[in-house]
Amino acid sequence: MAELSRPGAARRPLSGEEVTGEPVATPSRRLDIVGRRNVFFAISLLIIVPGIISMLTRGFLLGIDFQGGTELFLKFSQPANQAQVEAVVASENVNGTVQKGANGTYIVRTRALDPAQQKKIVDDLDSKVAPIDRSQIQANQVGPSVAREIVTSALLAVLAAAILILLYLAFRFRRVRGGWRAGFQFGGSALLALLHDVFLLTGIFSILGKVLNLRIGEIDSLFLTAALTVVGFSVHDTIVVFDRIRENLVLSDRLGASRLTFEQVVNLSILQTAARSIITSFTVLLVLAALLLFGGQTLQGFVLALLIGILSGTYSSIFNASQLLVVWRKVQPVR
């Protein structure tokens, strides 16, 4: 690391911290984020465990892309009565359900129908209930076999991404004291923090969709996209903290006898990067708020998933990932 060997770097080993010749007292005793790790783990478990229970016992409210079926978004150009819409849909014998949206829109969900069959339903609603604005139709149909493939390929992608990220981090952190073993500890902890965010997000959506029966908790390709973004973001956030730990470990080692303990280095690094984590997440949340304001109904579940995921990702990168690393090092010490 060329930049660490600069004279300036040696003069100021730990920016913002007093380093004296005396054995260093725990930095920032007031903000001992690592020492109180059990509290933070407990908070995470408090949210994740109910989600996991809900996932195991209730499962998910699946959108049509994961379940197979047809979804028609219709807009009547004149007020339409929900009961009438339901009656017409029921008469089609397609296992249909009807949901009323805003501004005269309806969402009709049925078993998988090909476009000709879809057109028949739209035509019937048009003639029997109220005129339908054909330029505002959105129709999605997914066959059950396709739905299975989407799920399988998505899960495979996540698994492959997780393994590659683990390897990449192990590679990047292999120079830390402890070599490849330490590298895998860093990578593994980042992955655990990532699992934290994924389980928290999917758990909350399972509760929303199946316990509270809200449509916003639907699992569809957009949710998948959101979950994958969260995966990227969570790792992104965690790496920034880990990178600082890596840098501070090197600086701390130069102090010789007075070097900080691993726990102290971790705590210091978290404090040094916390401002950045919070500011970045805040700007992303601002952008998400803009998406929520303008994105329209179809994007609401997506934005909610991103919101939860990014909050969780920020939390786990500050309060879980490095603490897991500390615990891991205690269980499996290096050198």
Next chain:
Amino acid sequence: MHYLLSWPVRLLVVGLLILSIAVDGAGYIQRILNHQPLTGQVSGMPPQLLGNQVYIHRGLDLQGGTDLLLQITDVPPGRDMNQVQRDTIDVISKRINKLGVSEPVINPVGRDRIEVQLAGVSAAKAQATIGNTARLVTTKWVADANVKGGPFPGSRPQITPLTSEMLTGADASLDPQNGNQWVINVTYNSQGAAIFSQLSTEAFNATCPNGATDCPQHRITNWLNLTQDDIVHWDERAAQLTLPFDQGGKLLVDARIIQPITGGQSQITGNFTADSAKNLAILLNSGALPGNLQVIQSTEVGATLGADSIKRSLAAGVLGLLIVIVFMIFFYRLPGLVASVALLFYAGLTLAVFKMIPVTLTLAGLAGFILSVGMAVDANVLIFERFKEEVRSGVSVGAAVETAVGRAWPAIRDSNTATLITTGLLYLAGNGPVKGFAITLFLGVLVSMFSSIIVTHNLMALVVENHNAEHSFLMGVTLPLRRGRA
């Protein structure tokens, strides 16, 4: 990191700036001057870059249209699947060309699937155009005592080797003999002509049972898409199947052969209207599908809904960018302003990349782009937070810029690499919306690394070199500052 401030790098930045302005803007200027629409492909307009017209390619969810995933089924055994897929795509292309859709997309998916994307066409119409497996099936009749129903009790149709693939042409015309009925004249190739000649001769010479003068064995019947399965279930289905094809049946013409037909020409006389005759002729003409096509996934988006989505996402994008810029300037002052300029550069360059590749922008793709803005901001935040730390610890502003960029780089590199890994895999494994999201986020992150490390860095260095940079209010740092490099 000092080499990043050398003049070739600055020249590169300026060059890319000019390129992205040209790519983003030139298309519009040319369009405005020629009074052409500002978006989409314009037929007849000369190419603007590398033989392409440059514009934002909108996905179907943003412009309205239909996306069908078709599964090829009922392929005759022994056929090479790749060949079948290629043939099917050829046939579909011919049919779609007749619709006059701009930029239709027809892609093979896996071994036995085809994806078709048509802008501005409803799903029902797309299916009717593509999926109509206009296979002309010719049958003769064989005696079968088990058959109780149908038009000819005691006879069952038998599919002959004469197939649609032997057709060389079909055209609709008014019947030359009586002049007021629409007919379809079909021509067979030599193989078909030989089979047809043999069939008609056999039918002409057939002897009817019990010495009757007319019987089903004298007949040759043309059907649309009659399957072997239909014939197996002849008793139950005959009543439906023998309805004319435009009334839900499959019967085209049932003709008694009064002389052998050897010229390879045949006439189909259904109860056609001008339209139904022409449509059927088009379908027959554009070739036969080797198998059947089943729609296993379809997405249809109405035209105004697509336009509405564009307006909304653009508004969200612009508002998001503005909020971020205001926040950055408020929070980081002068560096924030520098980052905002870099961010605009980033947005312009990314857009230019999207236009040049070209990337088809979908709703999920726009979400990916907006998120990449977030990651671009993050790189700047990393640098500035580091910059503040360095300045607080007493380093000069100029040196702090260098150290901050150098120290932030590993974090930016590693975190963005993780995102590149995830999005790269998603692009490979994902389907429609996931793919669209992955590609924009991937490209966005690549460009953002460039913009933060090189553009932000250079702009900061320029500001520090040339201006009254020790002003602590402007720099957003409260400690007193010294001027110049350490």
